[in-house]
Amino acid sequence: MKRDKPKFKQIIDAAVVVIAENGYHQAQVSKIAKQAGVADGTIYLYFKNKEDILISVFQEKMGLFVENLKAIISDGSTSSEKLLKMVENHFRVLATDHHLAIVTQLELRQSNKEIRMKINEVLKEYLMLLDDILIEGLENGEFQEELDIRLARHMVFGTIDETITTWVMNEQKYDLMKLAPKVHRLLMSGMKS
Amino acid sequence: MKRDKPKFKQIIDAAVVVIAENGYHQAQVSKIAKQAGVADGTIYLYFKNKEDILISVFQEKMGLFVENLKAIISDGSTSSEKLLKMVENHFRVLATDHHLAIVTQLELRQSNKEIRMKINEVLKEYLMLLDDILIEGLENGEFQEELDIRLARHMVFGTIDETITTWVMNEQKYDLMKLAPKVHRLLMSGMKS
Amino acid sequence: MKRDKPKFKQIIDAAVVVIAENGYHQAQVSKIAKQAGVADGTIYLYFKNKEDILISVFQEKMGLFVENLKAIISDGSTSSEKLLKMVENHFRVLATDHHLAIVTQLELRQSNKEIRMKINEVLKEYLMLLDDILIEGLENGEFQEELDIRLARHMVFGTIDETITTWVMNEQKYDLMKLAPKVHRLLMSGMKS
Amino acid sequence: MKRDKPKFKQIIDAAVVVIAENGYHQAQVSKIAKQAGVADGTIYLYFKNKEDILISVFQEKMGLFVENLKAIISDGSTSSEKLLKMVENHFRVLATDHHLAIVTQLELRQSNKEIRMKINEVLKEYLMLLDDILIEGLENGEFQEELDIRLARHMVFGTIDETITTWVMNEQKYDLMKLAPKVHRLLMSGMKS
DNA sequence: GATGAATGAGCTTTCATTCAT
DNA sequence: AATGAATGAAAGCTCATTCAT
Numbered sequence: 001m002k003r004d005k006p007k008f009k010q011i012i013d014a015a016v017v018v019i020a021e022n023g024y025h026q027a028q029v030s031k032i033a034k035q036a037g038v039a040d041g042t043i044y045l046y047f048k049n050k051e052d053i054l055i056s057v058f059q060e061k062m063g064l065f066v067e068n069l070k071a072i073i074s075d076g077s078t079s080s081e082k083l084l085k086m087v088e089n090h091f092r093v094l095a096t097d098h099h100l101a102i103v104t105q106l107e108l109r110q111s112n113k114e115i116r117m118k119i120n121e122v123l124k125e126y127l128m129l130l131d132d133i134l135i136e137g138l139e140n141g142e143f144q145e146e147l148d149i150r151l152a153r154h155m156v157f158g159t160i161d162e163t164i165t166t167w168v169m170n171e172q173k174y175d176l177m178k179l180a181p182k183v184h185r186l187l188m189s190g191m192k193s
Numbered sequence: 194m195k196r197d198k199p200k201f202k203q204i205i206d207a208a209v210v211v212i213a214e215n216g217y218h219q220a221q222v223s224k225i226a227k228q229a230g231v232a233d234g235t236i237y238l239y240f241k242n243k244e245d246i247l248i249s250v251f252q253e254k255m256g257l258f259v260e261n262l263k264a265i266i267s268d269g270s271t272s273s274e275k276l277l278k279m280v281e282n283h284f285r286v287l288a289t290d291h292h293l294a295i296v297t298q299l300e301l302r303q304s305n306k307e308i309r310m311k312i313n314e315v316l317k318e319y320l321m322l323l324d325d326i327l328i329e330g331l332e333n334g335e336f337q338e339e340l341d342i343r344l345a346r347h348m349v350f351g352t353i354d355e356t357i358t359t360w361v362m363n364e365q366k367y368d369l370m371k372l373a374p375k376v377h378r379l380l381m382s383g384m385k386s
Numbered sequence: 387m388k389r390d391k392p393k394f395k396q397i398i399d400a401a402v403v404v405i406a407e408n409g410y411h412q413a414q415v416s417k418i419a420k421q422a423g424v425a426d427g428t429i430y431l432y433f434k435n436k437e438d439i440l441i442s443v444f445q446e447k448m449g450l451f452v453e454n455l456k457a458i459i460s461d462g463s464t465s466s467e468k469l470l471k472m473v474e475n476h477f478r479v480l481a482t483d484h485h486l487a488i489v490t491q492l493e494l495r496q497s498n499k500e501i502r503m504k505i506n507e508v509l510k511e512y513l514m515l516l517d518d519i520l521i522e523g524l525e526n527g528e529f530q531e532e533l534d535i536r537l538a539r540h541m542v543f544g545t546i547d548e549t550i551t552t553w554v555m556n557e558q559k560y561d562l563m564k565l566a567p568k569v570h571r572l573l574m575s576g577m578k579s
Numbered sequence: 580m581k582r583d584k585p586k587f588k589q590i591i592d593a594a595v596v597v598i599a600e601n602g603y604h605q606a607q608v609s610k611i612a613k614q615a616g617v618a619d620g621t622i623y624l625y626f627k628n629k630e631d632i633l634i635s636v637f638q639e640k641m642g643l644f645v646e647n648l649k650a651i652i653s654d655g656s657t658s659s660e661k662l663l664k665m666v667e668n669h670f671r672v673l674a675t676d677h678h679l680a681i682v683t684q685l686e687l688r689q690s691n692k693e694i695r696m697k698i699n700e701v702l703k704e705y706l707m708l709l710d711d712i713l714i715e716g717l718e719n720g721e722f723q724e725e726l727d728i729r730l731a732r733h734m735v736f737g738t739i740d741e742t743i744t745t746w747v748m749n750e751q752k753y754d755l756m757k758l759a760p761k762v763h764r765l766l767m768s769g770m771k772s
Numbered sequence: 773g774a775t776g777a778a779t780g781a782g783c784t785t786t787c788a789t790t791c792a793t
Numbered sequence: 794a795a796t797g798a799a800t801g802a803a804a805g806c807t808c809a810t811t812c813a814t
Contacts, residue, residue, distance in 0.1 A: 023305060023306055024305070025305055028803095028804060028805080029804080029805060029806080030780095030804080030805090033780095038778080038779090039778065039779045039780055040779085040780060040781095040805090040806080041778070041779055041780060041781095041806085041807080041808080042777085042778055042779070042780095043806095044805095044806065044807080045777070045778075049805080049806080050804095050805065050806090080385075106306055106309070107306070109302050109303070110302070110303045110304065110305060110306075111303070112216070112217075112218055112303065113216055113299070113303075116299075120362070134384075137384070141386060142385070142386060143384045143385065143386055144382065144384065144385065144386040145386065146378075147379070147384055148375055148379070151352075151356065151372065151375055151376055151379050152379065152384055154352055154355040154356045154359060154376075155348065155351070155352040155355075155376075155379055155380070155384075157351075157355055158348075158350075158351030158352045158353075158354055158355030158356070159344075159347055159348040159351040159352060160351070161351055161355065162347040162348075162350055162351030162354065163344065163347045163351070166347060169310070169313065179344065182341050182344055183344055183347075183348075185339075186340075186341070186344050186345065186348055186383070187348070187383060187384060188383050188384055188385045189337065189382075189383040189385055190379070190380060190381050190382040190383025190384075190385075191327075191330070191336045191337065191340055191345055191348075191380060191381055191383075192273075192335070192336065192337065192381045192382055192383075193334060193335060193336055193337040193338065221786085221787060221788080222787075222788060222789085223787075223788090223797095226797095231795080231796090232795060232796040232797055233788090233789085233796080233797060233798095234789085234790080234791085234795070234796055234797065235794085235795055235796070236789095237788095237789070237790080238794070238795075242788075242789080243787095243788065243789090409691060409692055410691070411691055414782090414783060414784080415783080415784060415785080416783080416784090416801095419801095424799080424800090425799065425800045425801055426784090426785085426800085426801060426802090427785085427786080427787080427799070427800055427801060427802095428798080428799055428800070428801095429785095430784095430785065430786080431798070431799075435784080435785080436783095436784065436785090466771070492692055492695070493692070495688050495689070496688075496689045496690065496691060496692075497689070498602070498603075498604050498689065499602055499685070499689075502685075502689075506748070520770075523770070527772060528771070528772060529770045529771065529772055530768065530770065530771065530772040531772065533765075533770055534761055534765070536745075537738075537742065537758065537761055537762055537765050538765065538770055540738055540741040540742045540745060540762075541734065541737075541738040541741075541762075541765055541766070541770075543737075543741055544734075544736075544737030544738045544739070544740055544741030544742070545730075545733055545734040545737040545738060546737075547737055547741065548733040548734075548736055548737030548740065549730065549733045549737070552733060555696070555699065565730065568727055568730055569730055569733075569734075572726075572727070572730050572731065572734055572769070573734070573769060573770060574769050574770055574771045575723065575768075575769040575771055576765070576766060576767050576768040576769025576770075576771075577713075577716070577722045577723065577726055577731055577734075577766060577767055577769075578659075578721070578722065578723065578767045578768055578769075579720060579721060579722055579723040579724065607807085607808060607809080608808075608809060608810085609776095609808075609809090612776095617774080617775090618774060618775040618776055619775080619776060619777095619809090619810085620774070620775055620776065620810085620811080620812085621773085621774055621775070622810095623809095623810070623811080624773070624774075628809075628810075629808095629809060629810090
């Protein structure tokens, strides 16, 4: 399997670095190849085309979020605690890998609709795990019973995403991780006094 | 002033149509010129370059949101009511203009980082009005006193944005306006039961 | 009409020169543009793509043969004389334009099947005029009555083509025109003593 | 000698199949290797380069024509009969091997000038045997004494070639062999009534 | 002898922008 | 002010060939 060969990951990682440092539209295949330490043609032994690299970047890296989230869900804590851990996990992964943060929050969004659609399919798995948490909290009475799952999903993900994007745009100047509990509390209690 | 001449708006509107119908990367200057009924070169009498068109599109159209929001703020209702009206306003403007919805939620996000930074500056005025509502609610005791304005802003805008984007991606199949009260209630009360 | 603008012919002629001097596979669009004294992009204002240039070369130049042949046919001479004039015409046009001779006999044949199919369509018009001569000669008794038009066409065109190709391959060292009457006599009388 | 090892012929035959089925420009070395059941690198143990494969294809297959023609010449018949047998032989070999017919009449002609020059050298042996027939017919009075050997060669070969190419282009729909006697008669008696 | 992973040179086409009219 | 013909830079991908195993 190509995905398991060392050069596959090597190229994926090179792509993240190149895109983060040069921007999406300045991330030429030849630059990625150079960064990965392989010839241009070698890229095409592992990826169908440039688009395939970008989607694979997202798939491979999104895997981190999903795997962690699965572990979080299966531990015995409350739904609220799971939600907190999810926010922390999301923040932590991106706070740890600055390049990746730039790529997912800013650069990859410049891709064309076709690529974005495929990226969204990958995202769906993540959002379905979020739905699992929300449904569980609903059923065990932790969350208010009128809660609209779809809207709650939008709120949770939208808040997380907007918070991280702003942090990235501010050049990651402050400590993102510190915001996790406050974001969690806000999502849980809303704004009303 | 160029902004007041008829051809300026003509070109802006043409840009919205062309981008919505062809996608960001297929919105060539020549197509916009044709749609606007002017020659390619004429575009450059009104705009510095293509980038300038895109930013102007956002500036002109964002004006709608801002103006409406200012009116909303200055009426005598409670902060919570203002927040509801803001969500309704945001939803209404985009639900009314399908082309504009596609352009702001999907297509314009494919622009490069530089353009997006400038678009964000335009957004700032809108977000500052949102901050005004939040501060007011904080001061008059409607909102909980530990509320972190910045995070609340992320939550409100992130939720609105995520909700609309999903609606656009689902080809605007359901009634967006109907979601406004529920979104508002969710933001106000949070998820906790 | 694009075909009538001066730059159209300018580019066609440049293509003939570049292909003749560099060979089919070394005739890059940029070389043709340079030879024509225009920018690379200008080529694409007059031609859909590179393939379109090559087919147009053949169409434009083949026009010479066809037009001359039409004039020949409509004059009052015998079928045999018409055949002689056809051979002379074919030889003369290519003997006069060495570049064109190389292009039609050697280089253009390297094009892919698709282009060759389109070139053949152009050729068909020429061969149909040849058929007209053959049919006439058959009907007025100049040619033997068992003559198979299709085979005769193959013989006439095959002989002409093979003769010219050999002449081009021998670097056009001898006088092609001088061969015309002998070729004509051979076609008319066959080899039998 | 490499030519005698089984893999040599194996690769040659694979090349004919691949070129016939995929066309000249889609006949990559890796495809030929796969069809031959060997590794890409193995090709280069038997052939200097890709060009060498193509020329060898022609050499090996042309051997069939030449050998047959030698046998024909050395039997005791008249020059005219030899010419008929030559046409029949040429038609038969290609009518029997459809792949080969496509390769020699259409695909191999797309090769570059250099390869075609070398192919022509291979052809020369065949054409020299044709010359032998023509000279003999001239000396024994079967052919008219003013016959220009070179032109007669062009006529014979050009007619044969044009006839076969047209047959191949028409997807070999009719019986090529049936045309042999008529082609022979036409070459012998010419068109004059 | 045989393999096949790796190499890297090479080219068509698009499109934002200009400027002579 | 308006036009639109002309410009020219820029990049993804293929495939013949090599060479370590």
